[in-house]
Amino acid sequence: MSKVDLLIRNGKVYTEDGFKHLDVGVVGEKIAFLAQPGTITESVATIDAKGQHVLPGIIDWHCHLREPGFTRKEDFETGTKSAAAGGVTMVFPQPNTDPVPNTLENYMLQVELGRQKAVVDFHPIASPLAHAAGHVDKMSDEGVAWFKIFQKVDKYPYSTPAATCNTAEILAAFKACAKAGKYCSVHPWDKSFHDEALDKVRKQGLPLITENVRPLWYTNEEMASAGYQLYYLAKKAKMKWYAMHAWMPDFIDLVRLAKKEGVIDVISSFEMMPSVDPAQKLYDPKTGEWAKFDLSHDSSPDQDYLWAAVMDGTIDLIGSDHAPHAREDYEALLAEKPEGYTPPSLGYPLLEWYGHALLNKVNEGRLTLEKLVEVTSVNGAKAFGFYPQKGSNLPGTDADFTICDLDRVWVADSSRIYAKSGFSSYHGKKFKGKVTHTVVRGNVVMVEGEVTGKPGWGKFITPAKQ
Ligand SMILES: [Zn+2]
Numbered sequence: 381m382s383k384v385d386l387l388i389r390n391g392k393v394y395t396e397d398g399f400k401h402l403d404v405g406v407v408g409e410k411i412a413f414l415a416q417p418g419t420i421t422e423s424v425a426t427i428d429a430k431g432q433h434v435l436p437g438i439i440d441w442h443c444h445l446r447e448p449g450f451t452r453k454e455d456f457e458t459g460t461k462s463a464a465a466g467g468v469t470m471v472f473p474q475p476n477t478d479p480v481p482n483t484l485e486n487y488m489l490q491v492e493l494g495r496q497k498a499v500v501d502f503h504p505i506a507s508p509l510a511h512a513a514g515h516v517d518k519m520s521d522e523g524v525a526w527f528k529i530f531q532k533v534d535k536y537p538y539s540t541p542a543a544t545c546n547t548a549e550i551l552a553a554f555k556a557c558a559k560a561g562k563y564c565s566v567h568p569w570d571k572s573f574h575d576e577a578l579d580k581v582r583k584q585g586l587p588l589i590t591e592n593v594r595p596l597w598y599t600n601e602e603m604a605s606a607g608y609q610l611y612y613l614a615k616k617a618k619m620k621w622y623a624m625h626a627w628m629p630d631f632i633d634l635v636r637l638a639k640k641e642g643v644i645d646v647i648s649s650f651e652m653m654p655s656v657d658p659a660q661k662l663y664d665p666k667t668g669e670w671a672k673f674d675l676s677h678d679s680s681p682d683q684d685y686l687w688a689a690v691m692d693g694t695i696d697l698i699g700s701d702h703a704p705h706a707r708e709d710y711e712a713l714l715a716e717k718p719e720g721y722t723p724p725s726l727g728y729p730l731l732e733w734y735g736h737a738l739l740n741k742v743n744e745g746r747l748t749l750e751k752l753v754e755v756t757s758v759n760g761a762k763a764f765g766f767y768p769q770k771g772s773n774l775p776g777t778d779a780d781f782t783i784c785d786l787d788r789v790w791v792a793d794s795s796r797i798y799a800k801s802g803f804s805s806y807h808g809k810k811f812k813g814k815v816t817h818t819v820v821r822g823n824v825v826m827v828e829g830e831v832t833g834k835p836g837w838g839k840f841i842t843p844a845k846q
Pocket residue numbers: 442443444474701703
């Protein structure tokens with residue numbers, strides 16, 4: 381066998397027939413061979429993956445990189461360095477940027493910024509809420525994989541033209557996505573439940589803080605009622621529906637029903653940050669202390685139900701929902717200003733712990749390693765047209781790998797953080813399972829927590845032409 385550029389030896393390699401003891405040979409940016417251990421002898425660089433698993437690169441289907449427009453919070457370089465540190469080889473940034481990628485020009489501006497600065501591969505999600513007709517078609521022709529709408533939210537941090545409170549506008553956007561043959565995802569949210577909750581808290585004379593308001597609106601009824609309306613609109617438009625943020629039990633049941641009906645294509649996801657691993661406190665490495673702001677998120681009310689829906693295939697994808705803000709944003713949250721009350725889900729940085737946190741869930745028995753690969757890589761790559769270039773370990777495809785040690789027990793030390801906001805909710809957390817190497821198209825971009833990849837390596841990846 382000829383000489384390879386990178387040899388990954390002795391690992392348990394993911395294949396469509398399960399994990400197998402194989403050596404992986406990489407030539408240039410592609411997987412050249414999967415071979416019996418010891419077959420490939422000559423290589424420029426070698427990783428000994430003895431006792432470790434070699435997964436197709438973990439893809440984050442849902443993160444906020446804040447560029448353009450909000451680079452004081454995060455940008456393509458800091459966000460994708462975080463991704464590399466967390467074992468992620470490709471990211472799908474969400475469209476609540478400024479400008480919003482709702483025209484081809486705005487979309488390509490974001491792509492250009494990514495090309496200059498990204499360390500891992502990327503594909504920005506576009507908004508179908510264009511101000512003039514035809515933009516959904518134009519962006520689809522250019523390779524946009526799917527579209528995203530933020531529903532019925534009109535306050536900071538969601539005040540963005542990527543959001544709408546107008547159901548007729550959502551239906552029109554769904555029709556445009558259907559015409560282009562694209563999935564559209566919507567953050568389901570029924571604002572009336574939220575406003576009602578605010579009223580109740582005000583009347584009781586209690587402070588308008590997250591822990592008083594959120595439990596009153598963040599319910600099955602709120603999320604599922606928004607979801608049923610979206611499903612109805614998606615059917616009317618004959619659109620492929622991406623049921624995002626499916627973590628409330630009634631919403632999961634809706635996804636099950638919609639898949640069973642089979643009227644339209646349906647895929648679904650939940651996101652780690654708001655549903656599974658909610659931040660309670662953020663660690664500040666600058667002061668070496670836990671920051672005073674307490675986000676007090678609550679997670680999905682039934683974790684068993686949620687993870688069972690992953691294992692039975694109701695949930696197709698998991699995303700991180702890495703959603704960092706700057707220090708002053710969190711401080712504004714802390715300041716008690718009733719009219720400045722920040723509505724739900726002020727997010728926080730998550731990406732650099734994402735792959736590790738998922739492996740920890742495998743060790744907790746929430747999902748199998750095979751299922752982890754499906755929901756972070758295979759399923760989305762197939763649904764959105766990236767397979768097998770992404771989402772497989774097949775010879776001839778991109779050499780993206782997340783190499784991990786499932787047995788490693790370690791404690792997260794957030795004294796150095798790649799995310800721009802610099803906060804961590806994981807400092808001191810004990811994990812079982814660690815990503816040791818992140819490889820993007822043959823280039824090792826992270827080794828044992830140290831990001832070695834350079835800005836500009838990340839490539840804008842588009843689905844294969846169908
Ligand atoms: Zn999000």
